């Protein structure tokens with residue numbers, strides 16, 4: 001079985017590829033354009049680890065290049081595709097909507113089109129909890145209205161879901177969209193709160209706390225995301241329109257200042273110096289995933305406790321930056 005992971009040098013793609021390579025049932029292919037949104041060295045270091053396994057095949061490729069992507073798919077005839085390549089980040093999309101359009105909309109169209117052409121058995125793609133926008137009821141269920149994204153990033157992911165649905169309907173391409181809730185863990189993204197907070201607290205610099213830290217986030221440990229994806233691979237929808245959406249979240253929202261930040265301070269044994277800032281445009285007050293649908297499908301729900309997860313991240317951070 002051949003499986004392609006797009007965005008394999010990224011945070012989640014790397015962890016997924018590593019786990020699949022240990023699993024032996026799949027031949028793992030990865031593509032990534034190694035863009036410079038954040039430190040490329042981190043992406044290259046992740047790749048270095050993956051390349052130690054002789055069963056890993058990497059190609060530097062941009063999913064927004066239809067001709068090259070098409071050629072790659074024709075040559076390799078993948079069975080399964082997991083699309084994680086995207087321009088991520090809510091805040092960056094305020095100033096750079098064009099890159100979101102190109103990578104997340106045009107790029108994803110290319111993925112759909114080439115997956116259809118070679119008759120992929122199952123296309124799994126990353127969506128986000130951001131599609132929920134502002135809601136007044138929690139936990140967030142997959143069938144809630146998602147027509148009012150608060151950021152262009154969220155809009156591009158909602159568009160992905162809608163585009164995929166139409167390909168499932170017309171071409172019977174089995175598609176599953178996954179709404180990830182604030183993913184964290186070792187080798188995590190430098191643009192996300194955990195990385196930035198640990199970095200600044202550790203070097204006695206101020207951290208920026210939006211909305212005075214009065215947000216709630218449903219943090220999800222990366223291993224729980226990976227386990228869920230692996231259990232879903234061979235389970236495409238069997239419905240007439242083979243399309244499904246699942247939340248993948250820790251299902252336990254935490255207060256950013258009172259819990260998340262306190263845990264970091266405790267583990268680092270250092271106090272944060274805080275710059276309180278107003279709520280950012282595009283930001284959501286609270287995320288909280290309902291994961292019953294996921295549980296019913298794969299008999300699994302994210303289980304890593306936040307404190308242990310943060311501890312694992314900090315252990316990795318200290319080890320990685322000591323080198």
Ligand SMILES: NC(=O)c1ccc[n+]([C@@H]2O[C@H](COP(=O)([O-])OP(=O)(O)OC[C@H]3O[C@@H](n4cnc5c(N)ncnc54)[C@H](O)[C@@H]3O)[C@@H](O)[C@H]2O)c1
Pocket residue numbers: 006007008009010011012013031032033034035043061062063064083084085086087088089103107126127128129179180181182183184189
């Ligand atoms: N990390 C989270 O909390 C989170 C939450 C919700 C959704 N997501 C989604 O999950 C997916 C993976 O996120 P991540 O946190 O690993 O991000 P990441 O930025 O670490 O990984 C994305 C990877 O895709 C690559 N990439 C971007 N555009 C590409 C293109 N056009 N062609 C080929 N490669 C390209 C990047 O170089 C990067 O290595 C993304 O789609 C993201 O939007 C992540």
